[in-house]
Every structure is written in structure tokens, then in C-alpha cells.
Amino acid sequence: MIAATEAPVVRIAPGAVRGFWRGTPGAPGASAAFLGIPFAKAPEGDLRFEAPVAPDPWDDVRDAVEYGATAQRGDSGITLIPEPWVPGESTLNVNVFTPVPGESSASLPVLVYIHGGGYIAGSPASPWYDGRAFNRDGVVTVSLSYRLGFDGFGHIPGAPSNRGVRDWLAALEWVRENIAAFGGDPSRVTIAGQSAGGGAVLTLLGMPVAQHLFHAVWALSGALGDVTPERARTLSARLAGLAEVSPTREGFASLPEDRLRELQERAGSADDGKPLAGVRTLLDEGLPWGPMIDGDLITRSTLESLGAGVGAEKPLVLGATDDEFTMIADGQKGKLRFIPVSLALGRMGLDRPARKAYLAANKAQRSKGTAAMLGRFMTDRLFRTGVVRVAHTRSAADADSPTWAYRFSFRSPTMGWAVHCLDVPFWFDCLEADGVSAIAGDAPPRALAAAVHDAAAAFVRDGDPGWTPWSPDLESVRVFGGDPTVPAVVANGYASVDALV
CATH class of the missing domain: 3.40.50.1820 (Alpha/Beta hydrolase fold, catalytic domain)
Known part of the structure; x- marks a missing residue:
């Protein structure tokens, strides 16, 4: 020893x-x-x-x-x-x-x-x-x-x-x-x-x-x-213009690190001072800085690549929390309560038929008000539809592609929603770590941490998290921290986003 x-x-x-x-x-x-x-x-x-x-x-x-x-x-x-x-x-x-x-x-x-x-x-x-x-x-x-x-x-x-x-x-x-x-x-x-x-x-x-x-x-x-390459070039030129340097390696290298960070935020922002400003751009175009389709290292979008069968044989687990970004809209609920939810969704780019279907599939959330519904919409557009698209794409490329989906539905006792990042301390089983109580409360459920973490550890060890894999006919989803009267594994677990997929 x-x-x-x-x-x-x-x-x-x-x-x-x-x-x-x-x-x-x-x-x-x-x-x-x-x-x-x-x-x-x-x-x-x-x-x-x-x-x-x-x-x-x-x-x-x-x-x-x-x-x-x-x-x-x-x-x-x-x-x-x-x-x-x-x-x-x-x-x-x-x-x-x-x-x-x-x-x-x-x-x-x-x-x-x-x-x-x-x-x-x-x-x-x-x-x-x-x-x-x-x-x-x-x-x-x-x-x-x-x-x-x-x-x-x-x-x-x-x-x-x-x-x-x-x-x-x-x-x-x-x-x-x-x-x-x-x-x-x-x-x-x-x-x-x-x-x-x-x-x-x-x-x-x-x-x-x-x-x-x-x-x-x-x-x-x-x-x-x-x-996209076009967006990447546009953002780069915008940043160079803000810095008043040439859009070249030498020009950008002349900028101090802190100045470049300040300008990258301005170059990538669409904030115009209105409630939820920039959200539409974020929903339509995604994050400004991130992996770029450069024709060299990355030659096509991730979904296109998965659709071509790349990585199809590798086990994949993916999922999201139920209300990743509802806290953002919640911060504007005083202003948003005067805007009809259908009108607000229309301003977010959702056409009338899709809007009708989406609201019908989310009646419980709609009853909580415009802010709650917009928060769910942002969550769905940015995260939850991605779960479904990736799972569908892999299934279409290879029916035997090993894929599992989940939802994290435990609501933060301090924030009121199953918010972004809330699942991380449960996944790592580190409920005693600094900062966890601010998002998960003073007594986060240890049984939930055991369930989430044990599934992760089993997947790393054995390639199987322990629930029914995704298939196009069942669309099985493991729900962590949801209603205890409902089975932990449900069929069509992401049906509420179907109008957006």
C-alpha cells in the first residue's frame, strides 16, 4: 500500500x-x-x-x-x-x-x-x-x-x-x-x-x-x-471595424486581449434595448462564436454529417432540462404580461399553423403566462429540438445507431424552473460542492443525483445508461426528477416540440 x-x-x-x-x-x-x-x-x-x-x-x-x-x-x-x-x-x-x-x-x-x-x-x-x-x-x-x-x-x-x-x-x-x-x-x-x-x-x-x-x-x-462561413466573415469584419484595425492576422494580433474580448461581445450582439432583444437573432442564427463550417476541418453541418452516418456506431446519450432559458424570459414577465402569447411567438418567427400546433401541445406551460411560454419556446428552439433532430437523424442514417434520450425535469427550489446548468451537479454527484445550493436549494434530492450519476457511470463503463433506447416509433425518453406518479421512461417524451422540428 x-x-x-x-x-x-x-x-x-x-x-x-x-x-x-x-x-x-x-x-x-x-x-x-x-x-x-x-x-x-x-x-x-x-x-x-x-x-x-x-x-x-x-x-x-x-x-x-x-x-x-x-x-x-x-x-x-x-x-x-x-x-x-x-x-x-x-x-x-x-x-x-x-x-x-x-x-x-x-x-x-x-x-x-x-x-x-x-x-x-x-x-x-x-x-x-x-x-x-x-x-x-x-x-x-x-x-x-x-x-x-x-x-x-x-x-x-x-x-x-x-x-x-x-x-x-x-x-x-x-x-x-x-x-x-x-x-x-x-x-x-x-x-x-x-x-x-x-x-x-x-x-x-x-x-x-x-x-x-x-x-x-x-x-x-x-x-x-x-x-456558417458567411456569418464568420461578417462577424470578423464587424469586429475589425469596431477596433479600427485591418481584418487580418496582424490587425487582430495588435489588439490587447481585454480589448478584443470587449469588442467580440459588441460584434456578436444584436441588442437594441428592447425586451428580449437579440433573442430572435440567437434563435435563427445560433451563437456568434463557435465551431465554424470552414471547408477544412469541418466541411458540413453536424446534422448533415450525422445524417451521412458519421459516428453512427458510437453510443450517444443526449437530453436537456425542461426550462433551460425560462429564467431569462421570467426576468421580463412584468412587460411580457401585456403581450398575448400568440403575438409574442409570432414576433419570434413562428408562423400561424406552427404556432397553433405548438400552443396546443404546451397547454400547461401556456397557462403560466407569456413569459413562461416564451421561455419554453427559447428552450425548445435552442436545445430540446436539437435532441429530437439528432436522434431522428441518427436513426434515419442507421436504424441500429445506439441512441438514448432523456429530460431533466426537477424544478430548482430557488429559481422555480428546471433551468440551464441545474442537472450538472446531479450528473457529477457533487451536491456538496460550492455553489450548488444557489441553484439546487439547501436540500437537493440525493436519490435524483444517484439516479442521474449512476446512469452516466454505467454508460461510461458499459455503453448503456439503463433505459430503453430511442427508436422512431417509440421515441422513448428517460425523465429525471419528473412527476413521481408518471413512469420514469415515457414514449414520445419530446412530443411537445414536434411543431418546431
Whole structure:
């Protein structure tokens, strides 16, 4: 047995790293953490807008006991998840959590998690992303960082496109090369993420060049990017105009980091000061910064790629919360209560026949008022219809494609809705972590956390979360935290979005 005071040291391709134990080595629930291990050189100077470059090897044992620098600078305030920022330039890092450091013969399944934040924010240093609970269940867990916003995804003539996507690929290549040293099996890697991270793993699922890097996918509230080339060029030119620089690599490189972040927000915003301003653009065009169809790394939209059968053999679980963005509309309910719900939906671009069918399928939500209905509509357009489209597309491409769908229906006692991010601490089974009570209340249901987390762990280990797979005739959906008088697995579980699909 390893002495409790002995820090774990693991040798990987570039050199040895020293982590730290949580709990007594060998005792139930004990695991080791290795934080801030670089998978690429710092993206600064000449490397700022380059594809990731492998780090230089090191000779001494490198301490890996603190989170590495993050691409996020300051607290963005746009997510409900505590995602700390860490200053520094070396922002391309991985964090590894393992119950068996150094045991290369253990061959445990591996979970790689990609954080969300709308592709402009977020951090892998969140206490919610600690892999302790997955370690307890025999799963080695990795979280990774990537370049954000314009630095990661903006169109720059003369620079590699989709630099943030290339960061994901480089981190996954690092996992493939090094994870065995931490007790993981590189042939049993499940990628997962929430929100933009959920969109990231779906993007990777649809990329032929990424198929060798993972064998299964879990997407929580996936927000697909698929930024068109035309939109990417327009946003880039708009940003250059705001900065009064040439729309070139040299022009953008002349901008200080904080100035570029400020201008990327203005360039991507459609806010005109009206209630819910910019929502229509967001619904119609998606997020401004994110994976771009560049004709090189990504040659077509994710749905088109999945429809062509890419990744069809890989097990996929995907789902969303019932009211991801209702809290946004709820903040405007004082103004929205004077607007008839049908008129409001019309202003959001929903034509009369679809509006009628959609309202009929959502009678319970409609009874809660215009704000609640608009919040459900935004949720459906941005997240829940994506679940159905991806599931249908995979089924059409390959009837045997292993796909499972779910809904997270537990309502936050502090916010009143099954809001965006609420499912994450249940999925990680980290209800005691900092910040959880703000979104899940002082006594979040442990049985629900056990159900969600156990399904995730089973999927990573065995490729099956434990409920009936999706099929075009049944459209089975596992409902977590719903009405206890209704079966946990229901048919046509996303029927309320059919008018929008």
C-alpha cells in the first residue's frame, strides 16, 4: 500500500507529474488529482492564432497540484456554474482524476469532460467538474481547457480556422497517448459536455477526423455551433471595424486581449434595448462564436454529417432540462404580461399553423403566462429540438445507431424552473460542492443525483445508461426528477416540440 503522505507521481510522454491524494490511498473512495498538465504550449506571441503545438518535454518531476491558467479572464457571470478563472498564459491544460495513478494495467474506462459557456466563457477549474464521484465508480476522469471567443473560433485570414476545435482534438490526442499511465484505457474514452460543451461533443461526433479519439458521447443540453462561413466573415469584419484595425492576422494580433474580448461581445450582439432583444437573432442564427463550417476541418453541418452516418456506431446519450432559458424570459414577465402569447411567438418567427400546433401541445406551460411560454419556446428552439433532430437523424442514417434520450425535469427550489446548468451537479454527484445550493436549494434530492450519476457511470463503463433506447416509433425518453406518479421512461417524451422540428 502507498503511504498516505506519499504524493503520487506518474510518468507520461513529456515527463513525470506529481499530483495529490484525496483520502487515504487504498481506502474506499480515495482518488488522486493531477491538475494543470499542459497538452500544448501557451497560445501567446507567434502561437496566439496558431493550431496547438505540443509542449516541450521536462526533466524534473512537474508539480500538478493547482489548476492551470484559464482562457476565461475574470468572472464572466454568464453561467450558473462556479467556474473560476486562473491568471496566466499557459491556458491549454488537462486535469486528471484517477483512483489508480500509475497502474497502467488497470485499463479503467475514461470520461473526458468539456465545459460550456457559450464558447466565450467557462473554465475546467470548477469544483463541479471534479471527477471524485466517477473515480469512486471506477472511471478515470479528465477535464480540459480550450481557447474561447474570437481567439478560439473567429475567422482570421491566414490563420488556422477553428482553433478551439483543434484544442479539443489536441487534448484528446493527449488522452490517447498518456491516459494509460493514470490507469485509463485509451480505447474506452467517453466524451461529455454541457451547453457549449454538449455542442462540442456533438461536433466531434460528426467529425470524421475525430472518430479514433473516443468511443461514446454524452451531450447535456448541447448547443451546436455550425457557424456558417458567411456569418464568420461578417462577424470578423464587424469586429475589425469596431477596433479600427485591418481584418487580418496582424490587425487582430495588435489588439490587447481585454480589448478584443470587449469588442467580440459588441460584434456578436444584436441588442437594441428592447425586451428580449437579440433573442430572435440567437434563435435563427445560433451563437456568434463557435465551431465554424470552414471547408477544412469541418466541411458540413453536424446534422448533415450525422445524417451521412458519421459516428453512427458510437453510443450517444443526449437530453436537456425542461426550462433551460425560462429564467431569462421570467426576468421580463412584468412587460411580457401585456403581450398575448400568440403575438409574442409570432414576433419570434413562428408562423400561424406552427404556432397553433405548438400552443396546443404546451397547454400547461401556456397557462403560466407569456413569459413562461416564451421561455419554453427559447428552450425548445435552442436545445430540446436539437435532441429530437439528432436522434431522428441518427436513426434515419442507421436504424441500429445506439441512441438514448432523456429530460431533466426537477424544478430548482430557488429559481422555480428546471433551468440551464441545474442537472450538472446531479450528473457529477457533487451536491456538496460550492455553489450548488444557489441553484439546487439547501436540500437537493440525493436519490435524483444517484439516479442521474449512476446512469452516466454505467454508460461510461458499459455503453448503456439503463433505459430503453430511442427508436422512431417509440421515441422513448428517460425523465429525471419528473412527476413521481408518471413512469420514469415515457414514449414520445419530446412530443411537445414536434411543431418546431
